[in-house]
Amino acid sequence: METPEAFDRLLRERSAALLRTAYLLTGDRHLAEDLLQSALTKTYLRWETLRDEAAAEAYVRKVMVSIYTRWWQRKWNGERPTAELPDVELLDPYGAADDREHVRRLLAQLPRRQRAVIVLRFYEDMSEKEIAESLGxxxxxxxxxxxxAMGKLRALLAEPADGVGAAVDLTQVEGRGGRGAGPVGGGERA
Structure with a gap:
């Protein structure tokens, strides 16, 4: 079977970026190469079912994550005896909930259009084009x-909240693409 020209173009033009993604997933150059090779093999076998080259690249990334997840799930993560106990930082069990509530309150202070754009961009991980189409x-x-909206949120974060300075990293609260963040009420119309 001959390699499709589009698959060769994907290898030439995007293999460095795909290898970088694989390295970021594995943290090891050799494992990254193995991961990418496995993902490319699976992509090649499904090549005829992919719509276009952009879909193929997205498929390679999806396969890499899937394969890496299976590798990680098989890896034994049990306890290992050591001579010294590691220092363990105790985290505030309610801190994340407090941060989420604080961000919801900040979002409620934005006009509706600004709030919608921020929620769709950072919570639903939609592109600018997708947001534009959704909001017309x-x-x-x-x-x-x-x-x-980000300027207003920065200004609001700089103000003391309930007598205490607000130090919330908006990108870390529920993460990017954290689907199901829920509706945010309040605010005025844009």
């Missing part, structure tokens, strides 16, 4: 609205 606005309006 231009991508440029999405960019300027997101910029204005």
């Amino acid at each position: 606005i231009s991508p440029g309006t999405v960019k300027s609205t997101a910029s204005a």
Whole structure:
């Protein structure tokens, strides 16, 4: 069987970026190469079912994560005896919940359009184009609205909240793409 020209182009143009992703997943150059090779093999076998080259690259990334997850699940993560006990940092069990609530309150202070853009961008991990289509606005309006909203959120974070300075990292609360963040109420119309 001959290799499709599009698959060869994917290898030439995107293999460095795909290898970088594999390395970030594994933390080891040799494992990253093995991971990428396995993912490319699976992609090649499914090549005829993929819509286009962009779908193929996304498929390779999805397969890499799937394979890596299986490798990780098989790995034994039990206890290992050591001569010294490691220092363990105790985390505040309620800190994350407090941060999420604080971010919800901050979001409620944004106008509706700004809040919608921020939630769709950072909680639902949608692209600017997808947000523009969802809200019926231009991508440029999405960019300027997101910029204005982030500026307002930074200003709100700089203000003391309930007598205590607010130090919440917005990108870390429920993470990017944290689906199911739930509706955020309040605020005024844009």
